[in-house]
Amino acid sequence: MPRFVRYLAPLVAFxxxxxxxxxxxxxxxKLVPSPLIDKPAPAFSLxxxxxPDTQISDSNFRxxxxxxxxxxxxxxxxxxxHPLLMQLAKQGVRIYGLNYKDERAAAKRWLxxxxxxYLANAFDAEGxxxxxxxxxxxxxxxxxxxxxxxxxxxxxxxTSDSIQHELLPLLKQLQExxx
Amino acid sequence: xxxxxxxxxxxLLTVFSGAMAAGLEAFDFSGNVNxxxxxxxxxxxxxxxxxxxxLADSEAALAHDLRREVWELMDQGKSDKEVKAxxxxxxxxxxxxxxxxxxxxxxxxxxxxxxxxxxxxxxxRTLKRRSKQADSGFSTEEQERxxxxxxxxxxxxx
Numbered sequence: 001m002p003r004f005v006r007y008l009a010p011l012v013a014f015x016x017x018x019x020x021x022x023x024x025x026x027x028x029x030k031l032v033p034s035p036l037i038d039k040p041a042p043a044f045s046l047x048x049x050x051x052p053d054t055q056i057s058d059s060n061f062r063x064x065x066x067x068x069x070x071x072x073x074x075x076x077x078x079x080x081x082h083p084l085l086m087q088l089a090k091q092g093v094r095i096y097g098l099n100y101k102d103e104r105a106a107a108k109r110w111l112x113x114x115x116x117x118y119l120a121n122a123f124d125a126e127g128x129x130x131x132x133x134x135x136x137x138x139x140x141x142x143x144x145x146x147x148x149x150x151x152x153x154x155x156x157x158x159t160s161d162s163i164q165h166e167l168l169p170l171l172k173q174l175q176e177x178x179x
Numbered sequence: 180x181x182x183x184x185x186x187x188x189x190x191l192l193t194v195f196s197g198a199m200a201a202g203l204e205a206f207d208f209s210g211n212v213n214x215x216x217x218x219x220x221x222x223x224x225x226x227x228x229x230x231x232x233x234l235a236d237s238e239a240a241l242a243h244d245l246r247r248e249v250w251e252l253m254d255q256g257k258s259d260k261e262v263k264a265x266x267x268x269x270x271x272x273x274x275x276x277x278x279x280x281x282x283x284x285x286x287x288x289x290x291x292x293x294x295x296x297x298x299x300x301x302x303x304r305t306l307k308r309r310s311k312q313a314d315s316g317f318s319t320e321e322q323e324r325x326x327x328x329x330x331x332x333x334x335x336x337x
Binding site for chain 1: 272
């Protein structure tokens with residue numbers, strides 16, 4: 001082994017380790033990768049928020065690219081995200097909601113006050129569907145493709161930035177896929 | 180002012196620790212579910228919300244729901260392995276405090292042993308080289324001369 005290699009090795013090792021740790025600093029440990037990505041959306045059948053007697057199921061997603069947004073009135077970040085959902089709905093994005101561990105009256109009032117971007121809301125009082133979807137913090141937004149497969153999950157509130165750079169390009173790409 | 184603050188803090192701490200201790204919901208362990216098995220299992224599962232707590236320790240609403248889920252699965256006669264598989268399918272390996280051994284975690288599990296092996300190799304090589312140097316530092320002639328110069332016997336020192 002040439003001499004300079006032997007002297008450089010510790011430096012190289014140090015730089016590699018420093019790089020690794022630096023990368024670690026910018027990772028958010030709160031973001032847990034979902035094992036559900038690229039898997040069929042978990043089946044569910046829940047009453048509608050607005051009409052308790054009618055059921056909604058995962059089959060509503062089939063055929064079209066859909067957002068499935070998990071929200072609750074007790075969730076502060078959901079309030080922050082809500083205007084962006086309204087904008088998306090106006091642009092023609094199909095959004096279904098999962099009203100998660102909430103109170104029906106409070107949730108209905110919320111939609112009256114702030115507007116309703118959802119095609120329909122499933123009412124998950126006990127949070128079991130939430131568990132099946134691996135929800136661990138509201139808001140969460142799943143992107144479901146035409147075949148009913150989960151393609152992406154955004155944890156935490158949507159931002160105009162994540163919508164522009166992450167969500168809309170993906171939706172466009174998924175629209176072009178076959179159903 | 181200071182004393183009042185300390186008192187307030189002490190009161191709050193007392194109240195909240197009481198609430199924490201009372202937090203674990205009372206499940207019925209008279210039927211299918213063995214309490215020790217249940218407690219052992221939830222201690223091995225991570226709470227997704229407060230990530231450095233196990234399901235057994237966490238007060239988060241989700242932890243509460245997941246404990247209920249674990250209890251119900253056990254009540255249905257599911258094994259520990261099946262309960263874990265149920266949670267991993269939804270939340271990923273992250274719910275397990277002990278990451279499973281698989282290609283993406285080989286570094287984690289075997290890395291330390293690899294480092295140890297490398298360290299031992301380096302140590303062995305260094306030791307070998309040192310003992311060699313001690314042997315062949317001087318040729319036989321040089322050693323003879325050294326003896327002449329220094330004197331064969333060490334001077335006695337009192």
